[in-house]
Amino acid sequence: MKMLRIGCLFCGFLSLVCSLSAQTYTVTDLGALSGFSSSHAYDNNNLGQATGCSDNSTFPTVPCSSFTIPADAFLWSSSGGMQDLGNLPGYDSSAGYVANDSSEVVGYSANTQTGVVHGFYGSYLANVAPGHHCSLISKSANWN
Secondary structure (H helix, E strand, O other), rough: HHHHHHHHHHHHHHHHHHHHOOOOOOOOOOOOOOOOOOEEEEEOOOOEEEEEEEOOOOOOOOOOOOOOOOEEEEEOOOOOEEEEEOOOOOOOOEEEEEOOOOOEEEEEEOOOOOEEEEEEEEEOOOOOOOOEEEEOOOOHHHHO
C-alpha cells in the first residue's frame, strides 16, 4: 500500500511538472489574398512574419502545389496582414518559400502557360505595384 501511495504521488508530481513546462502556441488564420480562396504558408522568421502563396485550389489539392494555376506569393505580418508580392513580369504564378529577418523572401515565379519557372529574391515595398518589386536572383550574387 505504501508503494501505491508513493507511485501516486510521483505520478501527480510528474503531471504537475509536465503541465508547468508545456509550451503554448497560438494558431492564426492567415486568410487568403484578395481574389484567391486558399493559401499555404511555407516559412516564418524571427519577426513573426510568414511567407507562402495564395491561389484558387480546392480540397483535396494542397494550395500552391503545382505550377499549373495562377498564384501570388505573400509576406504576412500581424501588423500588416497578408501583403501580395505579385509575380515577375510575364509570369502569373509565384510562391514565397523562405523569409529572413530582414523581411526578404526567396521563392519562385512561374508562367503557367509555358511552364517556365524562375527563382526570385525580393521584399515587399508598400509604394510599388504588386509584381514589380521582385527581381531574379543574379548569377553573380554572393550566396553563402
